[in-house]
Amino acid sequence: MADIFFDGELHNDKLKELMGKMHKMKSEQLMLDVLSEAARSSFLVPVTGEVGSMSFHAVSDEQARRFLAVYSDSDDFKKFTKDPNVKAVEAKFEDLLECVLAPDLRLDGMVVNPGSEEVIFGSEMLKMINDQIHSPSDVKVGEPDHYPPELEDKARAFLEDDKRVKAIYVRLFVKKDDESTGWIFVLDADCSKDEIVYICDTFNRYIKPYTDSQPSITVPITEDYAQAAIKGINPLVKRKGD
Incomplete structure (x- = not known):
């Protein structure tokens, strides 16, 4: 992380504009634009305590998922952080990745500008960025021109075996x-x-032998970027009646 206890002005106008659009509509290109801009940005992280014994702030949603709270600029930080004991630490996106993915913190991701634009980066999406798409600006997401021979049949078999699964979508990412x-x-x-975290992990291990030896990641549809990635496409397999 950068300087401890940031006390200056930080503004990410382009990122804030993109997140505002993301909050109103979802598209693949907008998703990649937000990721690309976020990867180049610094953020303000609310903390309490002193150097060596600081505590981060996490917010929870209605599903009890915990997200690290961060702010894209000093105006939002001051607006939504009223407690005088809360201080700001500046952190780059890669620092936040390391923090959120640390197993001992048990976070489900991070939320940028909670209470305002409020864009959520789920942990599974952050893992994909960290492990497979280190430079989001060099990645495109699209429809594959063909599927591995057994992929659809195996996905359907998984759906039929686990009655909780309603649909499975698939997209292809390409590093430029x-x-x-x-x-x-x-x-x-x-x-x-x-349960969905367990199901996603189980499916990803189950489907791996049928992906033509290509890397894969499985994320729940509840993540913002998952919804953007599948906007306007039909599922690979879907349970009848849903």
């Missing part, structure tokens, strides 16, 4: 620098937060 590809699976399921 080396043209390497991988799969993004999005699961729609009727279950609790803990």
